[in-house]
Amino acid sequence: xxxxxxxxxxxxxxxxxxxxxxxxxxxxxxxxxxxxxxxxxxxxxxxxxxxxxxxxxxxxxxxxxxxxxxxxxxxxxxxxxxxxxxxxxxxxxxxxxxxxxxxxxxxxxxxxxxxxxxxxxxxxxxxxxxxxxxxxxxxxxxxxxxxxxxxxxxxxxxxxxxxxxxxxxxxxxxxxxxxxxxxxxxxxxxxxxxxxxxxxxxxxxxxxxxxxxxxxxxxxxxxxxxxxxxxxxxxxxxxxxxxxxxxxxxxxxxxxxxxxxxxxxxxxxxxxxxxxxxxxxxxxxxxxxxxxxxxxxxxxxxxxxxxxxxxxxxxxxxxxxxxxxxxxxxxxxxxxxxxxxxxxxxxxxxxxxxxxxxxxxxxxxxxxxxxxxxxxxxxxxxxxxxxxxxxxxxxxxxxxxxxxxxxxxxxxxxxxxxxxxxxxxxxxxxxxxxxxxxxxxxxxxxxxxxxxx
Amino acid sequence: xxxxxxxxxxxxxxxxxxxxxxxxxxxxxxxxxxxxxxxxxxxxxxxxxxxxxxxxxxxxxxxxxxxxxxxxxxxxxxxxxxxxxxxxxxxxxxxxxxxxxxxxxxxxxxxxxxxxxxxxxxxxxxxxxxxxxxxxxxxxxxxxxxxxxxxxxxxxxxxxxxxxxxxxxxxxxxxxxxxxxxxxxxxxxxxxxxxxxxxxxxxxxxxxxxxxxxxxxxxxxxxxxxxxxxxxxxx
Numbered sequence: 001x002x003x004x005x006x007x008x009x010x011x012x013x014x015x016x017x018x019x020x021x022x023x024x025x026x027x028x029x030x031x032x033x034x035x036x037x038x039x040x041x042x043x044x045x046x047x048x049x050x051x052x053x054x055x056x057x058x059x060x061x062x063x064x065x066x067x068x069x070x071x072x073x074x075x076x077x078x079x080x081x082x083x084x085x086x087x088x089x090x091x092x093x094x095x096x097x098x099x100x101x102x103x104x105x106x107x108x109x110x111x112x113x114x115x116x117x118x119x120x121x122x123x124x125x126x127x128x129x130x131x132x133x134x135x136x137x138x139x140x141x142x143x144x145x146x147x148x149x150x151x152x153x154x155x156x157x158x159x160x161x162x163x164x165x166x167x168x169x170x171x172x173x174x175x176x177x178x179x180x181x182x183x184x185x186x187x188x189x190x191x192x193x194x195x196x197x198x199x200x201x202x203x204x205x206x207x208x209x210x211x212x213x214x215x216x217x218x219x220x221x222x223x224x225x226x227x228x229x230x231x232x233x234x235x236x237x238x239x240x241x242x243x244x245x246x247x248x249x250x251x252x253x254x255x256x257x258x259x260x261x262x263x264x265x266x267x268x269x270x271x272x273x274x275x276x277x278x279x280x281x282x283x284x285x286x287x288x289x290x291x292x293x294x295x296x297x298x299x300x301x302x303x304x305x306x307x308x309x310x311x312x313x314x315x316x317x318x319x320x321x322x323x324x325x326x327x328x329x330x331x332x333x334x335x336x337x338x339x340x341x342x343x344x345x346x347x348x349x350x351x352x353x354x355x356x357x358x359x360x361x362x363x364x365x366x367x368x369x370x371x372x373x374x375x376x377x378x379x380x381x382x383x384x385x386x387x388x389x390x391x392x393x394x395x396x397x398x399x400x401x402x403x404x405x406x407x408x409x410x411x412x413x414x415x416x417x418x419x420x421x422x423x424x425x426x427x428x429x430x431x432x433x434x435x436x437x438x439x440x441x442x443x444x445x446x447x448x449x450x451x452x453x
Numbered sequence: 454x455x456x457x458x459x460x461x462x463x464x465x466x467x468x469x470x471x472x473x474x475x476x477x478x479x480x481x482x483x484x485x486x487x488x489x490x491x492x493x494x495x496x497x498x499x500x501x502x503x504x505x506x507x508x509x510x511x512x513x514x515x516x517x518x519x520x521x522x523x524x525x526x527x528x529x530x531x532x533x534x535x536x537x538x539x540x541x542x543x544x545x546x547x548x549x550x551x552x553x554x555x556x557x558x559x560x561x562x563x564x565x566x567x568x569x570x571x572x573x574x575x576x577x578x579x580x581x582x583x584x585x586x587x588x589x590x591x592x593x594x595x596x597x598x599x600x601x602x603x604x605x606x607x608x609x610x611x612x613x614x615x616x617x618x619x620x621x622x623x624x625x626x627x628x629x630x631x632x633x634x635x636x637x638x639x640x641x642x643x644x645x646x647x648x649x650x651x652x653x654x655x656x657x658x659x660x661x662x663x664x665x666x667x668x669x670x671x672x673x674x675x676x677x678x679x680x681x682x683x684x685x686x687x688x
Contacts, residue, residue, distance in 0.1 A: 043680065155582065156544060156562075156563040156582060156584075159525075159544055159565075160525070160546060160565065161505050161507065161525040161527065161544075161546065164505075164525070188679060200565070200584040200585060200603045200604050201603060201622060202622065202623060202678065205622075205678040205679060206678065206679050206680045208680070210582065210600075210601060214559055214562040214563055214578065214581040214582045214600075215521070215539060215540035215543045215558075215559040215562040215563070215581070216539070216540070221520070221539070224500045224501070224519070224520045224521065224539075225520075225521070227500055227501050228500065228501040228504050228521040228524050228540075228543075231472070231473070231476045231501040231504050231505060232501075232504050232505030232524065232525055234476075234477060234480060235473070
């Protein structure tokens with residue numbers, strides 16, 4: 001032993017535990033903690049955020065940049081367009097977006113009024129849409145969102161024909177990726193006077209919304225419901241149908257049959273403000289296979305690009321956007337990433353997160369209404385910490401970066417429009433992703449599940 | 454034909470006019486003046502008839518209608534001289550919708566105001582998620598009626614099916630006949646003078662001759678407003 005040199009203690013592993021202690025694979029410390037929490041509290045764990053488990057995702061795909069057989073576009077000189085038109089099938093007034101990235105539905109109730117305003121400001125600055133949520137349309141979000149999609153949910157909180165007509169599009173929400181088959185949830189501490197009034201509910205109750213629509217069941221009814229919405233709005237507004245990704249092939253085809261202009265498929269990584277942990281982690285399929293299946297379903301009907309497809313669930317970067325578009329989506333939606341862009345889980349608030357038993361990077365108690373950043377709260381004091389102008393600028397910046405990244409990848413593949421990206425530009429890093437995205441495993445011509453000629 | 458006045462009546466025959474054209478003409482009256490009285494012939498079960506109105510109109514529909522007739526109506530009076538299918542007067546905002554015959558499921562679903570009168574029977578889920586509408590049914594209502602009912606009154610002059618008022622919030626239910634069963638968190642409550650007065654007003658408004666003191670009142674026990682594990686068996 002050389003004096004002054006610290007030798008590793010061979011009796012301990014890197015995590016400070018002795019080598020002779022073995023942690024169970026089946027019962028690691030987080031599982032033990034959850035079992036003991038359940039035994040202590042007697043109620044399932046409800047939280048926000050999306051699935052936290054590792055899942056096959058767009059990370060498992062890579063682009064084949066141009067070389068000799070394809071030529072790229074000049075990065076800073078040649079145009080790569082990003083515009084997208086949604087609702088060309090039946091609507092008199094389709095949505096014209098400057099970028100293929102929209103803001104997903106998040107309710108006033110789940111989010112504070114300034115947070116909703118910031119989403120509207122950010123989306124408007126870059127020419128894209130934002131979406132209401134399970135709680136109706138607030139005048140603030142209508143004012144700050146140039147293009148606003150109004151959701152028709154099973155609960156129908158605040159639903160009214162005036163807001164339908166004020167909307168730029170209508171989204172019939174059948175399900176969401178975090179909880180396909182489940183209804184909305186807003187716990188008592190977030191039912192403030194204003195939220196209660198908008199939802200016609202008593203203040204402070206635990207609101208558990210219905211999981212089925214009250215006046216239609218099944219695709220034939222949905223077709224008539226869509227007709228009614230079109231009649232009420234004189235066939236002006238595009239009608240979206242949003243489903244959580246499960247039986248995506250059938251859902252997409254049935255939504256087309258029911259007359260949707262746009263279909264939104266939300267993969268299981270899609271976020272939520274409040275859902276049972278068991279639901280978030282164990283129901284639905286990932287966004288990657290859902291995207292491919294949805295495109296297949298549209299192509300089989302000859303409706304790809306005629307009925308537009310928006311995919312969501314775990315979109316974080318321009319790479320995710322570009323890969324979703326390459327698989328055939330017309331646009332993507334972001335929710336969780338937009339909240340993070342506004343400051344959610346920022347290390348700046350570490351001390352505050354610690355006070356409520358969490359930590360920056362881990363905070364998922366969006367249902368609790370104690371968000372130190374002032375986003376997922378109805379507490380006026382907390383909400384006042386959040387500046388909607390600054391938040392809006394951050395959302396706009398983030399959307400711009402996503403767009404620039406998407407364009408960078410599209411140009412590298414020689415595309416003059418991001419919609420010209422195609423599955424042929426992709427390879428997969430894992431056998432799972434190759435099978436799910438139906439692109440070859442990198443370095444091979446093998447697509448598992450596809451018969452070779 | 455219930456329009457008894459010398460005022461001119463605009464007659465639209467759906468055998469020769471499309472639903473779209475009719476609805477557009479009715480919607481245009483929210484902005485530009487035009488006929489107040491309308492008579493619609495040959496509805497033949499068409500869907501989405503006279504939905505989204507927003508003017509002081511009286512619309513008489515001579516026959517049966519399909520889904521979502523008078524959906525999201527504001528201010529107008531719509532009378533169906535026949536039966537109505539699913540979702541009659543869904544999300545009614547104000548005004549008045551009357552049906553002479555029977556109605557299918559989800560009558561008055563999520564309605565936020567106004568009055569729906571059904572002279573015959575209503576099928577299941579009548580008044581589901583109602584949010585301020587008043588519904589008066591001359592006959593019976595099916596199972597799961599007033600499911601998650603939030604606000605407003607459901608008056609049933611006949612019998613109510615199973616699971617009445619399941620997961621009810623603050624809506625008031627009045628039933629004159631038998632109740633096959635109450636849903637989770639729905640209980641019978643005392644019919645006090647104020648309720649008799651309210652009921653009398655609703656019956657009068659609906660034009661139904663019934664003695665308000667013969668009804669029983671049901672509402673929320675408010676035990677499920679906050680999730681408690683001890684109530685898990687109630688769901």
